[in-house]
Every structure is written in C-alpha cells, then in structure tokens.
Amino acid sequence: MVRQVTIVAHDPSWEEIFREEAERLRVIFKQEVIAIHHIGSTAIPGISAKPFIDILIEVRSINRIDHYNSMMQKEGYIPKGENGLPGRRFFIKGDEEHRTHHVHIYEKGHADVARHLDFRDYLRTHPDEASSYSALKQELVQKFSTDIDAYQEGKSELIKELEQKAAQWKKTEQT
Numbered sequence: 001m002v003r004q005v006t007i008v009a010h011d012p013s014w015e016e017i018f019r020e021e022a023e024r025l026r027v028i029f030k031q032e033v034i035a036i037h038h039i040g041s042t043a044i045p046g047i048s049a050k051p052f053i054d055i056l057i058e059v060r061s062i063n064r065i066d067h068y069n070s071m072m073q074k075e076g077y078i079p080k081g082e083n084g085l086p087g088r089r090f091f092i093k094g095d096e097e098h099r100t101h102h103v104h105i106y107e108k109g110h111a112d113v114a115r116h117l118d119f120r121d122y123l124r125t126h127p128d129e130a131s132s133y134s135a136l137k138q139e140l141v142q143k144f145s146t147d148i149d150a151y152q153e154g155k156s157e158l159i160k161e162l163e164q165k166a167a168q169w170k171k172t173e174q175t
Contacts, residue, residue, distance in 0.1 A: 003097060005151045007048045007141045014042040018053050021093075021101055025057060028071045034058040034108050039116045044123045047134035052099045056116050062107040065089045077103065088112065114170070115163060122166035129165070133158060 018038040026033055040054030041047055059065060066089070069079040076093050083090040087110050093101035106113050123130040136158055144150040 003146075003148045005141050005145050005148050006050060007137055008051045009048055010042075010044075010046050011051070012045075014038075014049075014053060018043070018055065021053060021055060024075060025055065025103065028068055028075065029057065029059065029065075032059040032061065032064060032068075034060060037117060037120075039104070039120050040102070041134075041137070043120050044130055046127065047123070047130050048138055052094075052101055054102045054104065056113065057103060057105045058108045058113055059105055060108065062087060062089060062105065062110075065105050072103075077101075085112070115167075118166040118170045119159075119163055122162065122169050126169075129162060133162065 015038065022036040022038075025036060035058045037043075037056040037058075038053070039056045041049030042051075042053050066079075066081075072079060072091050077091040078093075078095070080090040080092065082088050087106060089105040091101075091103040091105075092099050093103075104112075104116070123133065133155075136155060140151050140154040144154065
C-alpha cells in the first residue's frame with residue numbers, strides 16, 4: 001500500500017482540535033496522565049504540516065498503558081505498541097491511509113519527552129529556523145509524495161541538527 005504524503009499550510013484550528021482531543025484522552029487515561037502536549041508541526045504556527053495532530057502524553061507508568069487499548073479502539077484509535085521506539089506507546093486515529101491524530105505516550109522522565117518539547121518550543125521561538133524546516137518539507141513532498149520513507153529520510157538530517165540546537169537552547173534558557 002502506498003501512503004500519500006500530504007503537506008498543507010498551517011491551520012489555526014489545529015490548536016482547538018488538539019485541546020478537544022486532549023480532553024477525550026484525559027478521560028480515557030484518567031489518573032495515569034501527568035501532562036498532555038501538542039507536538040509536531042501542527043503545534044508550530046506558520047509552518048506547513050501533514051494534516052494530523054501529534055499529541056504527546058506523559059504518564060505515571062508506561063507498563064499500564066496497554067490496558068487502555070480497547071478504550072482507545074472505541075475512540076477510533078489503532079494501538080501500535082512501541083512501533084519501533086522502546087519506552088513509547090503509539091496510537092493512530094483513523095487508518096493507515098487517512099489519519100487524523102497520532103498519540104505518543106511516554107513515562108514521565110523519558111528522554112524523548114524533552115526532545116519533542118524542546119524541538120517544538122525552539123521552532124516556536126525561532127521563526128527563521130521554522131521557515132527553513134517548512135520549506136524543506138514542501139520541497140521533499142514535491143519529490144516524494146508517494147514515498148513516506150524517502151520523505152522522512154530527507155528531513156532527518158535537518159531534524160537532528162534542529163534537535164541539537166533546541167537542546168542547547170533549552171540549556172541556555174534554564175541558566
């Protein structure tokens with residue numbers, strides 16, 4: 001199956017869509033939830049993004065999350081387990097071809113929580129970097145609209161560079 005890669009202009013309604021879904025997720029995971037964050041490109045004003053909402057949930061115990069799979073399925077999510085990233089639980093809403101949400105769940109303190117949040121916050125406060133990232137994504141989608149792996153690979157070097165800048169920026173912000 002070919003998964004079409006689609007990039008659209010930033011939509012200000014994404015923030016409200018995130019908030020509404022976060023409330024539904026809070027009801028499902030109840031006492032497990034420590035925090036729910038909007039991440040990914042839809043969380044960064046002004047940049048192009050694949051039109052689905054990325055949500056990161058910090059929880060008390062990652063090992064208890066699998067017990068919620070049936071509740072997530074009732075809400076239209078497909079449980080994907082770790083999906084290649086140890087310590088994470090991943091869910092997609094919709095199906096493989098037409099997704100509306102990704103939910104990434106990590107136990108509080110997992111290094112990927114800070115990585116995602118620092119990346120988002122860095123791009124929110126550095127519009128030139130966000131614009132460069134957006135332009136690269138637009139260029140890549142023109143070349144690889146039917147090859148998600150090539151599209152992701154094309155972004156990987158810049159993402160790593162931005163993640164390093166974001167981590168350094170976060171350190172200087174805290175001092």
